[in-house]
Amino acid sequence: MGITSKMIGERGRRQAGKLGIDPARVPPGQYLTERFPVLTVGRNPTVDMTRWDLKIWGEVDEPYTLTWEELHALPQTTVTVDIHCVTRWSKLDTTWTGVRVSDLLDRAGVRATGTHVMAHCDGGYTTNVPLEALRAPDVLVAHSYEGAPLEPDHGGPLRLLVPSRYFWKSAKFLRQLEVMPEDRQGFWELNGYHNDADPFTEQRHWF
Structure with a gap:
């Protein structure tokens, strides 16, 4: 018999229990890791910081x-959150520093017609997130991880951080936030990943 999502989830909850952590923090089908696995489509982009900007x-x-x-x-915010990758690892109590996306959106003045946001990144990667989800207080454009500048392997110089979604929604190498009047799918969403990506309901794939 092959390894199932249920078996992996049971492993994750056992790990949490042994560490004195509430097992409810571990989504179904996830296991815990202290590592920070690196998963990137293609090579890390080369960034000229003298020409770098973020567009809203x-x-x-x-x-x-x-x-x-x-x-x-701008006002800086530090949050400690759990992150969950669609490849089934979860890392708890990660600390990030950056600017709240809600502050960036408020400065731009989102129109009543805005419903979703597309994150555009160096290298051509995109991902879509509902506007409401980005207004959560723990959603950042993050430039630091665990008190140090964010390394390129983990999305530096700047990545989106959306803890309530699988981690592919926390787009690396962020350069633009486009407020959209309707939903439009990003890279992985067009390639079979679930549009909503809620880890606690295992929204991994469309199929």
Whole structure:
């Protein structure tokens, strides 16, 4: 008999119990790891920080761009959250620092027609997230992990952090947030991954 999602989930909950952690923090079909596995489509992009910027645009009243220095001049937030990868690993109590996406959206003035956001990244990667999900207080554009600048293997210089979704929604190498008037699928969503990506209901794939 092959290894099933249920078996992996039971392993994860046993791991949590041995560590004195509430097993309910481990989504179905996930196991715990202390490592931070690296999963990237293609090579890490080369980034010229003197030309780097972050663009907020689309269904907004005042689109704008931020330089690296301007991003760091904004109010900074540090959150400690659990992250869950669709490849079945979960890493608990990870600490990130950056700017709340809700603050970036409020500055742009999202129109009533805005419903979803597409994250655009260096290298051409995209992923879509409902606007409401991005307004959660633990959703950041993150530049630091565990008190240090975010390494390229983990999405540096800047990645989206959306803890309530499988980790492919936390797009690496972030460069743009496009507010959209309707949903539009990103890279993995067009290639079989679930559009919503809730780890606690195992929304891994469409099939």
